[in-house]
Amino acid sequence: xxxxxxxxxxxxxxxxxxxxxxCSQTLNHNVMYWYQQKSSQAPKLLxxxxxxxxxxxxxxxxxxxxxxxxxxxxxLDIRSPGLGDAAMYLCATSMRGGETQYFGxxxxxxxx
Amino acid sequence: xxxxxQMEGPVTLSEEAFLTINCTYTATGYPSLFWYVxxxxxxxxxxxxxxxxxxxxxNKGFEATYRKETTSFHLEKGSVQVSDSxxxxxxxxxxxxxxxxxxxxxxxxxxTVHP
Numbered sequence: 001x002x003x004x005x006x007x008x009x010x011x012x013x014x015x016x017x018x019x020x021x022x023c024s025q026t027l028n029h030n031v032m033y034w035y036q037q038k039s040s041q042a043p044k045l046l047x048x049x050x051x052x053x054x055x056x057x058x059x060x061x062x063x064x065x066x067x068x069x070x071x072x073x074x075x076l077d078i079r080s081p082g083l084g085d086a087a088m089y090l091c092a093t094s095m096r097g098g099e100t101q102y103f104g105x106x107x108x109x110x111x112x
Numbered sequence: 113x114x115x116x117x118q119m120e121g122p123v124t125l126s127e128e129a130f131l132t133i134n135c136t137y138t139a140t141g142y143p144s145l146f147w148y149v150x151x152x153x154x155x156x157x158x159x160x161x162x163x164x165x166x167x168x169x170x171n172k173g174f175e176a177t178y179r180k181e182t183t184s185f186h187l188e189k190g191s192v193q194v195s196d197s198x199x200x201x202x203x204x205x206x207x208x209x210x211x212x213x214x215x216x217x218x219x220x221x222x223x224t225v226h227p
Binding site for chain 1: 143144146148154155156157158161201205206213214215217218219220
């Protein structure tokens with residue numbers, strides 16, 4: 001089945017230690033999104049790629065970076081995680097902007 | 113930017129009760145409207161959508177109608193089941209421009225259905 005895959009499902013890192021979360025898709029969608037969802041809150045968009053074009057949300061901290069080496073993969077890099085970065089990170093894809101977004105299962109990040 | 117006001121929860125119902133979760137939004141242009149559902153420990157799943165005024169989205173017994181005049185997209189189900197217990201998010205999608213369909217989520221409504 002075509003899908004959005006996120007690895008790992010759970011990630012534990014230390015305060016200040018860089019961490020990378022990965023997302024892959026078999027849908028061949030043009031757009032890939034990264035959302036941060038803190039406990040009992042709505043998902044908040046961090047950034048997205050339309051093909052190779054990167055679009056950062058204005059309030060996304062510089063600590064968060066992203067890479068999309070090809071259509072299928074997209075990475076979220078947190079350069080120096082703080083305790084406040086502990087959250088669920090959701091990857092989503094869509095064929096074009098404004099169309100249905102398909103979400104992966106998420107990676108839950110714990111910062112010690 | 114877009115914003116969403118979603119009915120506060122938690123909502124607790126008995127099985128077979130009628131469900132309404134209100135959602136109103138502000139947006140520029142004509143957004144597509146979505147309801148997503150999130151089961152515990154999982155990502156979001158599309159529940160239903162509507163892309164233009166007066167469209168009705170439906171899935172698994174849930175329905176919502178795109179009301180442009182009241183900028184609303186209320187979710188309804190005639191008879192809920194225990195398996196419907198989840199968090200429900202209303203989300204308009206940015207109509208275009210450089211936002212590439214950014215979803216603006218409501219705060220989510222926790223639904224618990226008891227047998």
